Amino acid sequence: MFTTTHTVHTVLKPNNRSLAFDADRIMKYAERIMEDFPHLNREKWLRGVLSKLRQSTVQAAEITQACIMTSLELITREEPDWKFVAARSLLTKLYKEAAIHRNYKAYPDKPYGDFYKLIRALVDLGVYREELLEAYTEDHIRELGAAIEPNCDELFDYIGLLTLSERYLAADFEARTMELPQERYMVIAMYLMHKEPANRRVQLAKEAYWAMSNLYMTAATPTMANAGKKVAGQLSSCFIDTVDDSLEGIFDSNTDVARLSKMGGGIGVYLGKIRARGSDIRGHKNTSSGVIPWIRQLNNTAVSVDQLGTRKGAIAVYLDVFHKDILSFLDLKLNNGDERMRAHDIFHGICIPDLFMEAVESREDWHLFCPHEVKKTMGWTDSNGRSLGLEDFYDEEFGQGLFREKYKEAVMNPLLTRITLPAIDIMKRVLKSQLETGTPYMFYKDSANRMNPNKAHGVIFCSNLCTEIMQNQSPTVVEQEQLVTQDGQTRIVISKVPGDFVVCNLNSIHLARAVRADVLDRLVPIQVRMLDNVIDINNIEVLQAQYTNQRYRAIGLGSFGLHHLLALEGIPWESDMAVAYNDNLYERISYLAIKSSMELAKEKGAYSLFEGSDWETGRYFEQRSYTTYDRKGEFVTTEQWQELAELVRKNGMRNAWLMAVAPNSSTSIIAGSTASIDPVYELLSYEEKTSYKIANPAPDLSDKTLWYYKTAFRLDQHWSIKMAAARQRHLDQGQSFNLYVRPDIRAVDFLALHIHAWRAGLKSTYYVRSQALTVEECEACSS
Structure with missing residues (x-):
C-alpha cells in the first residue's frame, strides 16, 4: 500500500x-x-x-x-502517454456529469445511460431533430444504443476529447452536458442515414457509427456539430460564389455570403468579372471604383455576421493575375499604406494561368486588363451569345490552348487599355505579401481546368477558403424585377438565372488508423454514402447553392494523418519511398471512391450532368494513365481500372466530384493525429487555455517514430511538393497544401518553390507558413 x-x-x-x-x-x-x-x-x-x-x-x-x-x-516527449491518462480522467468527469443531468447511475463498466431516453428527452426539449424519432422506432433506437461501444472513448487523447466535449457534444439550454462521445457519433450516423430505405437504415447507421467511433474517419466540423441537432447550422463545409459585374450581382452576393456565413460555412468569392478601377459605367468614363471597395464590404460582412454566434465569418476573395486591380489586391492585408485600401479580416488568392508563370520564368512583360473593357472591345461570345472575357478561357494542354491565344489577341488590340509591367514585379509583390501575411493563396487555373472531370459543363474560376475545392462556377444574374398583382395582393417579384454556386460536403480518412487496420475497402463506401446523403438532407438558404448541390452532387473525401502514417511505417518524408507511397496510396483511395460513387449511381441514379463528362467518355481515366498501361499502380491494376471505367460509362457516377483534401485542423485533433497532409509542426507543441498550457506530443511519439518526425520547418519543401504532385494525379479536386519557410529564405529559393509547385501540376498552394507568422485555419473545412 x-x-x-x-x-x-x-x-x-x-x-x-x-x-x-x-x-x-x-x-x-x-x-x-x-x-x-x-x-x-x-x-x-x-x-x-x-x-x-x-x-x-x-x-x-x-x-x-x-x-x-x-x-x-x-506529459513529456519521453512520456507522451500521460495525455491518454488525462483523457480518461476527463471521461470520468463527463460520465459523472451526464449521469447527474440525465438521472442515471454510471458504473466503470457501464458508463452510458439509456440511449432511447436520451433521444426522446432531447427531441422533446428541442435539442435534437424530430426526424430521429420519425425515422427510427423505439426498438430501432434501442438496437442502435446496444451497438454503442463505450470502450472506443479510450481512443481519445486529452486534447481530442476536450475539443469534442467543448465544441460538439449536445448540451441542454442550460449548457449542461447531456450527450457523451459515442452518442454523438451514433446520432450523426442515424441522422445521415435517416432517409435511407427502412429495411437498410439501421444497418447503415451502424456501419457509419463503426467508421466514426473507431476513429477511422472524421466528419467535417459542420456535420460533427450540427447533424441531428435542431440548430440553425447546416452540414456543408464550403461554398464558392461567382460575382456578376452588376450592382445587383455584387450586393446580392454579399447578402448570400452573409446568410451562409451565419450558418457556419467557409466562403470563397470570385471577383474576376467585376470591372476595374477607372473603368466606365454605362458609358461614363473613369467612374468605376474597382474591386477593392467591394472587398472591404465583404470584410465588414465577415466581421459583423459571425458563424453561429461563436467566431467571425471566414471569407476568401480571388482575383485573376491579369486583372487591372491586381496590384492593389495583392496589398490588401499589408500593415502599412492606405488603410482605405486594406481588408485585414479577409483572405485572398490569385488565379494564375500558365502563361503568367512562363513570363515570370523568362522575365517578360505582363499585361493587366479590365474584364469589362475586354468583353466590350474583343466581342468574344459563347454558343449562346453570352459575352466572354479572358477569365472564361484556359489552356487545354500545357503550353497551348485558348487562353494564350485570347490573351495575345487582347495584347495586340490597340483599342484595349492595359497596364504593362514585368511579370517578375508582380511575383515579387506576391512573395512579399506571403512572407508578411501567409497569403495570397496560389490557384493554378489551367491545371485545375485541364483535370476537371466536368469541363464539358463549365469552367473553374477559383478555389475556396482552403484551396481544396474546385468545381464549375458561373454567376447568378438578376433577369428582371417587376410588380405583380394577384388576388388583390401586390408583390415585387425578382427573377434570377441561377449560376453554379459551388457547395462541397467533406469528411476525411484517418490514414494512420484506417490504412494500418486495412479497412479502406469497407470504410470508403460508407464515407461516400454519408457525404452523398448530406446533399439530400441539407437545406441551404441560398437557393442557387441548393440547386447546384443537387445538380452536381459534389463531395470531398479527404484524409489526414499522413505524417503520422509515414512515421509508423518507417518512411522518411524526404525520400522517393514517400513519394511512391503517396502515389500508390491515393490511387487506391481514388479507385475505391470512384467505385463507391458508381455503385451509388446504380442504386440511386447518376448526377444529372453525367452525360458528356470525362467520367462518361473515359477521358478521366485515360488522362491519369489509369487505363493506358503507362503507369502501373501497386494496389490497383490497369485491368481493374479498365473494368471500372466501363462500369462507370454504363452505370454513371452519383457524384460529379469526389476527392478533396481539406486542412482538418480541428477534427484531426479530435482523432489524435497529424493534420491533413502536413508534416508535424513540433514534436511537443502546446495548446493555450485560459490559465494553463496543454502539452501535445506528436502522435505515437516513441524512440522508433522520433526519427521519422522531422518537423515542418526543417524539411526540404521540394520533397513536400513532390509528394503533393504524386497525390494530385488522383484527386479530381485539390488539396490544402501549405509551404513552410524560414523568415530569412532567399527570394530566389522562395520563387523556386512556387515554380516547382506549378510545374509539378499542383492546382493550388494554401498558406505560406513562416516561423514568425501565425495564421488562422478555416473551421468549416476542418473535416
Missing part, C-alpha cells in the same frame, strides 16, 4: 453526501485508468494529485480536476 501525507479529510459528493477521504481509492482509480500504461509511475502521479488538494474538505469534482491537471503536467 502506498502512503503519503495529505490535508484532506472529507469529500463532498454531488448528491450532498460526504465521505471520508481515502487516498487508496484514488490509487485504485489510478490502476484502472492506467491499466494500459504500466510503464507510467503511479506513485508520482498520486503525489501530484494530493499536492493539489490543500483543503480539509474538497468537492469530488476537485479531485477529478486534480487528476486531470497532474496527468497534463507529466
